[in-house]
Amino acid sequence: MEYLLPLFILLPLIGFLISLLIPRRHELALSRTAYLTAGVQFFLILAFTIWWSFKGWPSLNVKEMVVYRSTGYEFFVDLYYDRVSAVYLLVGALLTFMITIYSRYYLHREAGFKRFFNTVLFFFTGFAITILAGNFETLFIGWEVLGVSSFLLIAFYRERYLPVKNAVKVFSIYRIGDVGLILAMWASHHLWHENITFHKLHNYELVHHQLAGHSAIGIFVSLCILLAAMAKSAQLPFSSWLPRAMEGPTPSSAIFYGSLSVHIGVFLLLRTFPFWEHQTSVRVIIGAVGLLTSLLASPTARVQSSVKAQIAYSSIAQIGLIFIEVALGLELLALIHFAGNAFLRTYQLLVSPSVVTYLIREQFYNFKPRAHTFEDSLPKRLEYTMYVLSLKEWNLDTFMYRWWWNPLKKLGRRMDVFNINRSIAVLFPFFVAGVFLVFNKHYLSPALLHALPAVAAGISLLLVLRAFTERRHVRRALAMVVMAHFWVALAISFNEHFDQSHNLIYLSGVVLSGVVAVFAINRLRRTERNVDMGRFHGHVFEHPRIALMFLLAALGLAGFPITPTFLGEDLIYSHIHPDQLLLAFMVAMSFVLNGLALIRIYARVFLGPHVKTYHEVAYRSS
Numbered sequence: 001m002e003y004l005l006p007l008f009i010l011l012p013l014i015g016f017l018i019s020l021l022i023p024r025r026h027e028l029a030l031s032r033t034a035y036l037t038a039g040v041q042f043f044l045i046l047a048f049t050i051w052w053s054f055k056g057w058p059s060l061n062v063k064e065m066v067v068y069r070s071t072g073y074e075f076f077v078d079l080y081y082d083r084v085s086a087v088y089l090l091v092g093a094l095l096t097f098m099i100t101i102y103s104r105y106y107l108h109r110e111a112g113f114k115r116f117f118n119t120v121l122f123f124f125t126g127f128a129i130t131i132l133a134g135n136f137e138t139l140f141i142g143w144e145v146l147g148v149s150s151f152l153l154i155a156f157y158r159e160r161y162l163p164v165k166n167a168v169k170v171f172s173i174y175r176i177g178d179v180g181l182i183l184a185m186w187a188s189h190h191l192w193h194e195n196i197t198f199h200k201l202h203n204y205e206l207v208h209h210q211l212a213g214h215s216a217i218g219i220f221v222s223l224c225i226l227l228a229a230m231a232k233s234a235q236l237p238f239s240s241w242l243p244r245a246m247e248g249p250t251p252s253s254a255i256f257y258g259s260l261s262v263h264i265g266v267f268l269l270l271r272t273f274p275f276w277e278h279q280t281s282v283r284v285i286i287g288a289v290g291l292l293t294s295l296l297a298s299p300t301a302r303v304q305s306s307v308k309a310q311i312a313y314s315s316i317a318q319i320g321l322i323f324i325e326v327a328l329g330l331e332l333l334a335l336i337h338f339a340g341n342a343f344l345r346t347y348q349l350l351v352s353p354s355v356v357t358y359l360i361r362e363q364f365y366n367f368k369p370r371a372h373t374f375e376d377s378l379p380k381r382l383e384y385t386m387y388v389l390s391l392k393e394w395n396l397d398t399f400m401y402r403w404w405w406n407p408l409k410k411l412g413r414r415m416d417v418f419n420i421n422r423s424i425a426v427l428f429p430f431f432v433a434g435v436f437l438v439f440n441k442h443y444l445s446p447a448l449l450h451a452l453p454a455v456a457a458g459i460s461l462l463l464v465l466r467a468f469t470e471r472r473h474v475r476r477a478l479a480m481v482v483m484a485h486f487w488v489a490l491a492i493s494f495n496e497h498f499d500q501s502h503n504l505i506y507l508s509g510v511v512l513s514g515v516v517a518v519f520a521i522n523r524l525r526r527t528e529r530n531v532d533m534g535r536f537h538g539h540v541f542e543h544p545r546i547a548l549m550f551l552l553a554a555l556g557l558a559g560f561p562i563t564p565t566f567l568g569e570d571l572i573y574s575h576i577h578p579d580q581l582l583l584a585f586m587v588a589m590s591f592v593l594n595g596l597a598l599i600r601i602y603a604r605v606f607l608g609p610h611v612k613t614y615h616e617v618a619y620r621s622s
Contacts, residue, residue, distance in 0.1 A: 175593075286323055488572065
């Protein structure tokens with residue numbers, strides 16, 4: 001029975017690959033490929049679930065494929081199926097099936113018709129991988145696919161300013177969640193000394209015995225998982241990204257940010273529940289996060305002027321309640337709540353244009369005075385304060401910018417000394433000296449050997465910070481991202497028993513992707529003089545192939561699954577020791593910020609209103 005599980009990933013993947021081959025003018029073939037893929041997937045999962053229920057609801061686990069094996073480390077793809085997977089797969093396939101049929105008419109003759117269905121099937125593939133993942137590595141593959149496809153769908157109207165800007169903003173929040181998941185994977189490796197599967201987490205004796213002597217690591221892993229879930233499910237303080245994600249087409253808003261993608265954080269908590277269910281402090285924190293989010297999101301939803309924003313904050317409030325249910329151990333109730341909230345928000349978003357039309361008409365003919373509400377019984381000063389704060393969305397955007405992004409940007413801009421010429425001239429001799437010390441580690445004192453990895457990782461983080469805040473030269477930013485990867489490789493090389501073949505795997509993907517990215521930019525510069533990052537240029541309209549080439553190269557540099565860079569990053573983390581928390585955090589931040597820097601380059605150079613005046617340009621507020 002378990003050997004049928006790969007079929008649920010292969011089917012959407014095949015549909016995605018077929019859709020890439022269909023010409024853009026064949027709308028009917030594109031839409032049929034999408035809804036037939038989702039429809040067949042739904043009926044297969046339904047039949048499989050019925051058969052599975054007659055077998056007694058067993059938990060299915062299959063080790064599908066070993067990607068890489070070395071001494072003390074094994075990277076393998078593992079699939080797992082239980083009732084959580086069954087509910088999520090059934091709801092996801094049914095909603096995707098309905099949305100693809102709806103989109104056939106909604107996006108008829110839209111310029112990005114093919115691109116929309118390609119991205120939907122790409123998302124559907126990532127969703128299936130995430131839900132069926134049997135270990136953290138497999139889950140992270142689907143997790144990254146969801147993040148990239150979300151960015152592409154929010155920026156679907158790529159000739160406009162706000163969709164592109166909000167796509168970058170949402171992607172940046174997703175990358176914060178990636179920090180949590182990366183650190184959770186790292187700590188989990190050292191806790192279990194293996195690539196632990198979710199199936200083994202249901203062994204109470206095994207988990208209890210391991211956490212009894214390593215309670216601090218257990219709490220650290222649980223809090224990292226919670227950080228990833230909060231970012232993905234738009235819980236406080238990350239709630240403000242969800243209304244911004246509604247800039248994409250209404251069908252994508254309905255399926256992703258109203259129903260499926262926004263509930264992935266809940267899925268992560270449900271999947272790892274056996275690990276943290278006996279950690280009372282973690283359960284209290286999860287419940288408190290959900291409660292606070294619900295209390296703040298509910299009044300915020302009631303004062304929004306946009307229908308999509310109202311639905312977004314209503315969904316955030318309900319997901320906060322689901323967080324409380326998960327913390328209380330009410331798995332069945334959380335699954336029912338997820339399905340109900342997903343179907344309701346999808347329906348609300350799909351009918352929202354019609355509802356707005358009806359309300360505009362009705363207000364002239366059937367005026368009704370505002371009904372008395374709970375807030376009217378509060379003191380007026382408190383009522384007005386809550387109204388203003390809700391109208392400002394509790395200043396969540398300001399909080400994120402003031403305490404997170406602005407300090408990073410200020411730090412990056414103060415490092416103007418790290419331009420491409422000076423950084424090579426100053427850092428290259430130090431890098432050569434570091435390589436020499438790696439092969440002569442026996443001459444170093446233990447204290448120096450312990451400090452050098454953190455120093456090298458710190459230089460990598462400074463380089464990628466400078467690349468992230470670069471406003472002018474594209475090739476300079478790319479060079480700094482590549483150099484940052486080399487410094488990360490040097491940092492881990494100081495740890496004992498490190499196999500340099502792992503660095504070859506890691507840096508082979510970095511070098512190949514970096515060469516392709518520079519080639520794409522150089523080819524663009526042959527015809528376009530204006531290729532800086534001071535504004536959006538929209539060059540994708542005249543150079544779509546170069547834009548696609550650069551995007552693929554950027555994903556390779558950022559460690560997109562399953563590139564050599566992605567495998568190398570996982571190998572590198574397997575060699576960071578448990579007492580090197582600072583090193584693990586700096587490497588994670590370096591990986592996260594280089595992904596942001598690359599996506600920012602892609603958005604600035606290829607997306608947004610076109611720099612040339614003879615193309616139609618939308619207003620920034622449109």
